[in-house]
Amino acid sequence: MSPSTAEPRQRSLWGWGYADRFPPAAARRQVGAMVSAATGIGPLEPQEPAPEASIALAPPRVAVPAELTDFTSVSRAARLSHTHGRGYRDLVRGFRGDYAPAPDLVLTPRTEDEVAAALAWASRAGVAVIPWGGGTSVTGGVEARVGPGYQAVATLDLAALCEVATPCAVSGTVRIGAGATGPVIEHALGAHGMTLRHFPQSFEFSTLGGWVATRAGGHFATVYTHIDDLVAAVRMVTPAGTFATWPLPGSGAGPSPDRMVLGSEGILGVITEATVRVRQRPDRRASASVRFESFEDGVQAARAIARSGLFPSNCRLLDRTEATLNRVPAGGRHVLLLGFEGVGRALGPPMDEALALARAAGGTCDEGPRFRDDDAAARARGDGGAARESAAWRAAFLDAPYLQTILVSLGVLVDTFETACSWQAFPALDAALHARVGEALRRVAGGGVLTRRFTHVYPDGPAPYYTFIAKAPPGGELDAWQAVKDAASETLGEHGATITHHHAVGRTHRPWYDRQRPELFARALASAKRELDPAWVLNPGVLIDRPE
Ligand SMILES: Cc1cc2nc3c(=O)[nH]c(=O)nc-3n(C[C@H](O)[C@H](O)[C@H](O)COP(=O)(O)OP(=O)(O)OC[C@H]3O[C@@H](n4cnc5c(N)ncnc54)[C@H](O)[C@@H]3O)c2cc1C
Structure with missing residues (x-):
């Protein structure tokens, strides 16, 4: 079947990722036995999720406005699939068939003008709007729990705004639509030998807009792993107009407008696009795994390496149970996974220095470091040892969310x-x-x-x-x-x-959060929100409360 005629792969309504990754009961029972052996909890018996047909859904509380009909859905499928994020609470409620917080409408604008029209209507009608990227929030960020005073709730899904422009080879920047997911971004940039190099564990389904809105962290252990450092400019549509910043490598011109958007979690506006910094794909990698009898020694090693100025791409300390659950061979000990990567630079010296620091803290690295010129060569050689451990860890890293879904069913x-x-x-x-x-x-x-x-x-x-x-x-x-x-x-x-x-x-x-942030900051944020979102319709309940 050609890609154009292929059915889109079905997403799980309640669990992580694709529906076909949820195994039958017998296979889940085996997973349960493995987890019981590693943790001592159990016995664990598989249960089945509530059948979709049994899920109760109240009718929408507003009619679809005439000006938004082209990109608005009130279908049962759209509303159910935009009810829950992917935290534990979400998985449990989805599994049990509790979809009480379903939004009334789902809007999927295709242009910034449609985003603006949606926000104008919502502000007039007193309808709360929840921006939705990939819906992978684990903190209730996309849940229609908005408090009193709203006629209805609309979820605004950015999926259609997902274009990846051609990267500027001179400056190494590129404009990307907010709705682009990790694989879409990396696939498009890969054609130019580039990468954004931002790999949160939710990479498969989360979006650039969601990353910017939540200040996401990628899986690299040091430097340039937060989306904050990769954003050169943003565009955000607000009920008061469009907020667009200049793409600049740096600027000391007052408080940063980009920083106001980063971490705004959908309360100030809808991020439609960002200009981000991209780089050449690394062609050299080095990895090693260091084992420790005591976790405290591992902490000292990680600290010494973090303070050394070596900036490894990976410096992940796993305690022994974590190593077992993630299938990282550690011989029952705690393990520090070290990695370096780069384009054309020698990785031996920094790896040797990092290993010396880890050994000085009491670690052992029996197999020594592994070096790969590039992934293809490593695969052809059938590389083993530390490289295999590191690859096993990465595969387990991206698979872990599927494991959580299975465990919820157990x-x-x-x-x-x-x-x-x-x-x-x-x-x-x-x-x-x-x-x-x-x-x-x-x-x-x-x-x-x-x-x-x-x-x-x-x-x-x-x-x-x-x-x-x-x-x-x-x-x-x-x-x-x-x-x-x-x-x-x-x-x-x-x-x-x-x-x-x-x-x-x-x-x-x-x-x-309310206790952590300064009270005056909360008041300043509320003032900014009042300016950009006078009707207070954007994601109520997140970050700050609507004033009485
Ligand atoms: C299994 C799993 C692993 C995860 N791993 C990581 C990780 O490694 N690193 C990490 O940082 N996070 C991680 N997360 C959390 C989550 O993936 C991040 O918060 C991610 O940035 C959310 O992106 P999203 O596109 O799914 O946004 P959503 O979940 O759809 O939205 C998150 C928040 O941002 C707002 N928002 C989304 N898009 C926009 C937009 N375009 N404009 C304005 N507001 C918007 C929403 O209203 C909401 O408040 C993980 C989550 C899961 C379930």
């Missing part, structure tokens, strides 16, 4: 939380999280496991990322999740660690 309480703190603060924070989250898991689920890794490392501190796993109390999954989430979030705040390093604030993190 009745597992499984979610992650992430933060950043100083090196000085980390040991006490980590100990407190194990104590408090451990206590919460015992209280609500009779016990469970908390694993950790560093996703990013900075000279002044790590970005630790935790996963909690327990057997969910049947029917009480969401209360149990909330109790564990509260324990973790309170502990982060008490230790001066951020409520989120890259998962955004959304609606879920509001109580802790």
